Amino acid sequence: MDTTQRTDQQRSADRRRRELLEAADRVVLRDGPQASMNAIAAEAGITKPILYRHFGDKGGLYAALAKRHTDALLDSLRAALDAPADRRERVESTLDTYLAAIEARPQVYRFLMHPAEGSAGAEQGFDVGKHSAPLLRRMGEELAQVIEERVDLGPESQQLARVWGHGIVGMMHAAGDWWLGERPCSRAELVRSLADLLWGRLAAAGDRMGGPGF
Amino acid sequence: MDTTQRTDQQRSADRRRRELLEAADRVVLRDGPQASMNAIAAEAGITKPILYRHFGDKGGLYAALAKRHTDALLDSLRAALDAPADRRERVESTLDTYLAAIEARPQVYRFLMHPAEGSAGAEQGFDVGKHSAPLLRRMGEELAQVIEERVDLGPESQQLARVWGHGIVGMMHAAGDWWLGERPCSRAELVRSLADLLWGRLAAAGDRMGGPGF
DNA sequence: GACTCGGGTTACCGCTAGTAACATCGCACC
DNA sequence: GGTGCGATGTTACTAGCGGTAACCCGAGTC
Numbered sequence: 001m002d003t004t005q006r007t008d009q010q011r012s013a014d015r016r017r018r019e020l021l022e023a024a025d026r027v028v029l030r031d032g033p034q035a036s037m038n039a040i041a042a043e044a045g046i047t048k049p050i051l052y053r054h055f056g057d058k059g060g061l062y063a064a065l066a067k068r069h070t071d072a073l074l075d076s077l078r079a080a081l082d083a084p085a086d087r088r089e090r091v092e093s094t095l096d097t098y099l100a101a102i103e104a105r106p107q108v109y110r111f112l113m114h115p116a117e118g119s120a121g122a123e124q125g126f127d128v129g130k131h132s133a134p135l136l137r138r139m140g141e142e143l144a145q146v147i148e149e150r151v152d153l154g155p156e157s158q159q160l161a162r163v164w165g166h167g168i169v170g171m172m173h174a175a176g177d178w179w180l181g182e183r184p185c186s187r188a189e190l191v192r193s194l195a196d197l198l199w200g201r202l203a204a205a206g207d208r209m210g211g212p213g214f
Numbered sequence: 215m216d217t218t219q220r221t222d223q224q225r226s227a228d229r230r231r232r233e234l235l236e237a238a239d240r241v242v243l244r245d246g247p248q249a250s251m252n253a254i255a256a257e258a259g260i261t262k263p264i265l266y267r268h269f270g271d272k273g274g275l276y277a278a279l280a281k282r283h284t285d286a287l288l289d290s291l292r293a294a295l296d297a298p299a300d301r302r303e304r305v306e307s308t309l310d311t312y313l314a315a316i317e318a319r320p321q322v323y324r325f326l327m328h329p330a331e332g333s334a335g336a337e338q339g340f341d342v343g344k345h346s347a348p349l350l351r352r353m354g355e356e357l358a359q360v361i362e363e364r365v366d367l368g369p370e371s372q373q374l375a376r377v378w379g380h381g382i383v384g385m386m387h388a389a390g391d392w393w394l395g396e397r398p399c400s401r402a403e404l405v406r407s408l409a410d411l412l413w414g415r416l417a418a419a420g421d422r423m424g425g426p427g428f
Numbered sequence: 429g430a431c432t433c434g435g436g437t438t439a440c441c442g443c444t445a446g447t448a449a450c451a452t453c454g455c456a457c458c
Numbered sequence: 459g460g461t462g463c464g465a466t467g468t469t470a471c472t473a474g475c476g477g478t479a480a481c482c483c484g485a486g487t488c
Contacts, residue, residue, distance in 0.1 A: 200414015
């Protein structure tokens with residue numbers, strides 16, 4: 001049949017694709033986000049044009065590679081987020097999951113956070129919005145959805161949930177990035193501090209010297 | 215005297231430097247973070263090597279350029295942060311100041327958020343920490359300092375303030391970036407939502423369906 | 429046996445960051 | 459007044475990047 005043949009071919013192509021992605025993975029793990037197409041092709045034992053045939057351009061390979069890790073990370077996060085525990089516990093466990101991930105494989109993390117940036121300056125539209133890494137966007141949307149599903153926010157809940165989703169993800173990301181660089185405290189302490197922040201401890205704390213007027 | 219002579223020269227050099235920075239500014243405003251050294255040199259009416267003599271490498275020019283905008287933005291933020299108002303008001307006004315700035319000049323904002331990245335792959339150490347834009351780091355540290363000065367957090371206040379500083383800045387940044395791309399609501403609404411988040415409304419809200427067990 | 433077709437390579441383009449080498453002007457110094 | 463020296467500027471280059479055109483070859487098919 002024609003179809004079986006095509007599936008055969010497609011399977012072969014998919015296998016190749018996976019092999020290439022794994023090679024790319026190794027290079028990224030070694031070289032960080034600067035991994036060049038040449039280096040990836042060499043690691044895979046082939047030459048550049050094949051990479052381009054499979055992924056179109058560097059952005060395509062980036063996207064495919066990012067999707068794998070992003071999916072994996074999001075799965076872990078969902079598990080923590082959906083656990084049958086109380087909210088504070090779930091928040092802390094989610095934060096901890098994320099931080100453990102970036103701690104375990106910082107090079108991959110750097111790669112994922114790197115914005116795509118079609119470097120061949122041809123079609124750089126004025127899309128100012130797409131600065132953030134896709135991973136951050138996806139995590140933000142995902143978290144927003146969970147918040148809206150599980151937390152009762154009254155009217156405008158969707159808007160609020162989306163703002164909070166992206167905001168919390170950004171908080172997690174920035175704090176994690178800083179922490180990874182300076183290591184000023186243990187992971188557990190960081191998690192507790194962030195959860196405290198989300199729990200309104202900033203608003204509840206008193207002013208330092210005298211009244212709030214000055 | 216020798217000194218006066220040197221000051222003369224230095225003044226001239228400084229003026230040149232400022233001129234070059236202004237030209238670079240114009241190009242960045244037009245081309246975004248992809249502004250090339252060639253383009254900047256052309257805009258300034260000179261050629262590349264002069265740029266390199268003044269700023270060392272692209273990172274140096276980037277740093278000098280970023281410092282100007284960062285200083286300006288931080289001044290605005292400090293003003294909002296130090297106002298003699300109550301804490302919630304100060305927080306909202308600071309958020310609004312930041313968002314107004316990135317809304318007014320998105321190209322500059324993109325440039326500032328772009329990590330430095332010594333692209334000439336020579337000396338790329340394993341410093342995984344320096345992924346974030348210097349602007350974010352500086353804002354985080356600054357905010358941390360203000361928090362520690364003005365908010366009474368008991369023991370470990372320094373640690374907590376630093377975590378919160380970076381966390382809040384990250385929240386602001388991510389939410390702002392998302393908002394700038396999708397424009398799902400007005401600036402004022404965004405500010406209020408974020409302040410609500412910081413004020414613990416997430417913790418205070420009820421669960422959606424029945425008990426928290428499932 | 430000619431013919432197409434997928435997987436692969438070589439050799440190139442245009443661009444980037446960065447540099448070496450050469451030219452030139454102004455100014456101090458003997 | 460010539461002379462050297464330092465800042466200012468240029469041209470012309472390197473090395474490496476993302477990306478592509480052109481060719482090449484083995485397998486299957488009529």
